[in-house]
Amino acid sequence: MYNTISPINMHYMSLERIYTCGKWVNNWIARRADISGNWIALKDDLTIPLRTVSFAQLNEVSNKIANFLRENFGISKGDYVAILSWSRIEFVATLLACFKIGCVLAPINTRYTSREIQEFVDKVNPKVLLYEKEFSETVSNIETKKVCYDCPNEFNYEKYSSNDVSTACCLEDPALILQTGGTTGKPKFAIVSHRMILWNAVNTVRDLVIPGDVTINTLPLFHIGAFTYLIPLLMFGGTSILMRRWNVDRFIDLVEEERPTFLFLVPTQLRMLLASPRFKDADFSSVRWFTSGGGALTPDIIEKIFEKGVVQKQGFGMTEMGPGIFALDPWDAKRKMGSIGKPNLLIEARVVLQDGSEAPRGVEGELYLRGPSVFSGYLKNEEEMKSIIKDGWLATGDVARVDEEGYFWIAGRIKNIIRSGEESVYPEEIERLLIMHPKIKDAVVIGVPDPKWGEVPKALIVLKEGEKITKEEVIDFLKDKLAKYKIPKYVEVVPQLVYTETGKVARQSLKILYGKPEDKLEV
Template identity: 35%
Template sequence: MTNLATLIDRNAGFAPDKTAIRFEGQAITYAALSRDIARAAFLLRTRYGVGKGDRVAVLASNHPAYLILLYACARLGAILLPLNWRLAAAELGYILGHAEPRVGFVEPGFAETLRQAAPDLPAAPLDIPYAGADADGPGVLEDPLLLVYTSGTTGRPKGALLRQEALFHNAVMSQHMHGMVAEDHILSVLPFFHVGGLNIQTTPALQAGATVTIHSRFVPEAVLAAIAQDRPSLTLLVPATLRALLALPGWADADLSPLRAISTGSEPVHQALIDAVTARGLPLLQVYGATESCPIAIYTRLGGDLSRGSSTGLPGLLCEARIADDAGRELPHGMAGEVMLRGRNIFCGYWRDEAATRECMQDGWYRTGDIGTRDEEGYFFVHDRRKNMIISGGENIYPAEVERVLLEHPAIAEAAVLGAPDPKWQEVPVAFLVLRAGAVLEEEAVRAHVSARLARFKVPRRVVFTDSLPRTALGKVRHFELRPLIGTDA
């Protein structure tokens, strides 16, 4: 295998007429996908001068062109730059100025945003005109392929650079996790501008010769209808989208028999969500990782031990993981520390930011910034972001634990817990809550609910009721937007 595009070509050789991608009534066979990738590579090279190391931006909802451009870049040794269409023009402008792509492929509805963000960037339509074919390309597995800017929950985003080999190793682990084979049919609804939507199931499925049905965006009613009509065998939903699916009136009676499993990740998964899915007879698989790990690193496996509730599983087939102290030394079972990862799936650094790369790497291990534990059998439990941890009177408080308890209250729809400065205790927890429609709840009732279940020092000192929480596209709370609202008098 020369580069990742070779895998698509080989699948086209074995099963040319098999459907690779389904999208809005269109079916693209593996033979057609292989041709489209070759023609897109030719266009990139001849019209836009794209060569090894050059960046190719794409600003669009999920679309087959996303995948065609990804593998065309792999063929050329170029780098795909997926852009988050939820960002404002100024935010996109920072990323585009930092990454300096040669061309930006854009969905018509985002064309004006791209023009405002980067007036001088050549723009190209997603409906790629094919002028010829690129039979060969200089791309190899060691070449960088994806430049994905982190969600920026703590400030300016950083561009994580992933090699082709990272996607290859990631795909092997996905296939191991899901028991994924060519006969599988993947329903892909999460955004491709994140490595989760792109790489947990979608690219591994294409590299295995399976079929992928793409939805341009997540719409819970459309997902439920697609399960019944298109009969996919696997799908991926983050907790926020999974909760939206479960809230539909049709969920309880929906025909879920085509699915072998649902996978989820991106944040700690609460037991109530696990129970709601397994009550319908479906395994809920968990996957842990980061943009910097492509993202698959730790997971529970279909057919494996799923009895540990909130455990995110065992280190992946091709990834090492450990719980370590500040010096990077591995900690004993049951002791909380930082999750560290090592493997060929790990990124090769932050784009044009050597200082940030050095800060998160230690002796070949990637420091995730997440706090977790490992049990005696080696199963990992991820508790929270290290930066989110609250230290109160010498005690560690993991906001995710408090949030889990808050969400058990029937009146609370969403919760985020942050630390506020305190002259006596150093920090105290503050809860931001979104109530369910029509619900009424007093601050004292919130504290009583938490104090009945957790130690007193974990009870929020202050409760802030709000209409919504600022979130990333994958549902993670943007804590840095809430911190200015805390004040210092909690």
């Protein structure tokens, strides 16, 4: 008996391919250039005044870079291109050029050493590494083809044709490789598909983003957080101002000069902003709202933003699901202060207990997510992917609860939990309280060995300038706010904490530096 496909099934198979493949998947920037050619797409602070490109110019530059990569290195669909660069217009143009070709862009952490870059290259196997001149010495011995990004004689894309020779892609084709999990061990390489990019843009636009919006992109472009609003604004006609590197004074200057309509900062950046003597008198009148992700905010931070006449709301994202997963609407920002809000339009979320059942409202468990923006797996690491996908749901590793109104709250990361006897201690809960102490500028809590309990919490605190503190002061501040087993057994004053490039606490580094079970109140 022969297997046959009916004409009607063939019709639907053809439709499926039409609606999942095509140049619209990966060359949407050309369409945006047709619609909004003279609108400003990007600015960067590589120079003063800022460099500026329109959508038409950005599309033209990305076409030239695509042709440069094709003709010089034979880059074609499915190949990998690595890039080591601070945020700049050419970085985004290269991203769009890779989209057009159908190749995969792999951004490298700008803090990496030569050894780490070589490990990255060995894993990804790019056909070429594009790098800024600043990193010439770091990449000098890297074994791969290299091109200096800001050396006109090497990256001379201007000489190449601006003809659009884009290749049609399918939604499942890979577009980006982004690293994740680097603060706790060997980083994993998450595969970001065009499907993930497009659905995240749709989810994010639901978060009150409109054509003509302007934002300042403060995060490095090797991190998923940098794409939270960059891609949606490029798709839907807004403007992104790329900060080469984070600097609080420069940020305030840009806010006052460029008049952004909304802003995204991680908690570390927000604390630096509020600590600036310029913040009180800075003009934020153009800003409709602040949003934050990458960690919880304390109520005092949120209140200070509200005092500026700006709504501050929390969001939530992750490399494996994208940046636009949860949003707290502005009208709920004060009423549900500290919540990450509700899942965005095309995201399903639930909280799961250890036995796999769904947690009742108000009970903590692990946050599970499902939706079309899920990533496509880890590069050359299928086992890791299998370990976090449970019956079609992505197990996030975050401890969460849902309140009676359906709002989600994050308690902390499972991997950060301190197991003290039979109790689970969430460092993030203690940290949020510690930084509310009038003498404490910053704090992190780690687990240290204990002969009786196995592990106990130790507080590492950074004091405000000129301040001194005793262990008793710390304990007294916490004792009516926390159960006894959560109160740090040890306190150490440190000169500063260690953070990753994206503003997250490097907990493993701090445990190596300060992981002894001892008190130390003098720096």
